[in-house]
Amino acid sequence: MQKRIFYNKYGRMKYVAHLDTISFFERLFKLSKIKIKFSGGFHPRPKFSFGDPVSLGVAMYNEPLDFETLEDISNDEILKRLNDVTPNEFDIIKVIDRGDKSSIVKDYDSVKYSVEFETVEDLKKIESIIKRDEIIVTKEKKGKTTQRDIKKFIRKYEIDNNIMFLYLERISPNAILRLEELSKEYIIKRCGYIEKKIL
Numbered sequence: 064m065q066k067r068i069f070y071n072k073y074g075r076m077k078y079v080a081h082l083d084t085i086s087f088f089e090r091l092f093k094l095s096k097i098k099i100k101f102s103g104g105f106h107p108r109p110k111f112s113f114g115d116p117v118s119l120g121v122a123m124y125n126e127p128l129d130f131e132t133l134e135d136i137s138n139d140e141i142l143k144r145l146n147d148v149t150p151n152e153f154d155i156i157k158v159i160d161r162g163d164k165s166s167i168v169k170d171y172d173s174v175k176y177s178v179e180f181e182t183v184e185d186l187k188k189i190e191s192i193i194k195r196d197e198i199i200v201t202k203e204k205k206g207k208t209t210q211r212d213i214k215k216f217i218r219k220y221e222i223d224n225n226i227m228f229l230y231l232e233r234i235s236p237n238a239i240l241r242l243e244e245l246s247k248e249y250i251i252k253r254c255g256y257i258e259k260k261i262l
Contacts, residue, residue, distance in 0.1 A: 095148050175254040180225050
């Protein structure tokens with residue numbers, strides 16, 4: 064049965080790296096005694112499908128994870144069993160069925176982030192970048208310099224006091240934030256994936 068769970072990872076758990084998160088979920092399903100599908104070969108691994116990794120220390124909310132069960136088990140039972148064995152600052156918030164052709168890549172086309180600034184001045188600096196007609200980012204790799212316009216990956220933005228909400232496609236907030244020298248630290252959170260055609 065094809066399933067998708069949504070989870071929150073925050074507090075101390077936000078410092079668990081992506082590769083460790085994969086191992087964490089493997090242990091979580093083992094402890095909950097939910098039978099899931101594994102890959103073949105000499106070193107079988109759970110057939111998990113995650114969203115894009117985030118930088119270490121970024122809290123994640125409403126984060127999707129796809130997997131397949133090998134037993135007829137209800138979504139409520141999956142939710143209960145997993146939450147019975149989860150640590151603090153990590154929550155399974157929802158379990159849904161998904162179709163065979165459904166996937167995180169196909170179902171969502173952008174991700175919502177929040178960026179909390181210490182000063183309004185820093186927020187205004189980033190807003191001025193977002194308002195540009197083009198946002199050219201230069202990268203150098205193996206002696207080769209490339210440029211790309213990331214403006215097209217910014218679907219939408221909103222401001223609430225000192226918090227900016229960014230709806231981004233295939234880029235992280237850091238791609239924008241690194242373009243300006245800010246006076247204070249900021250806090251990034253990933254708030255969830257946006258279904259296609261909503262924005």
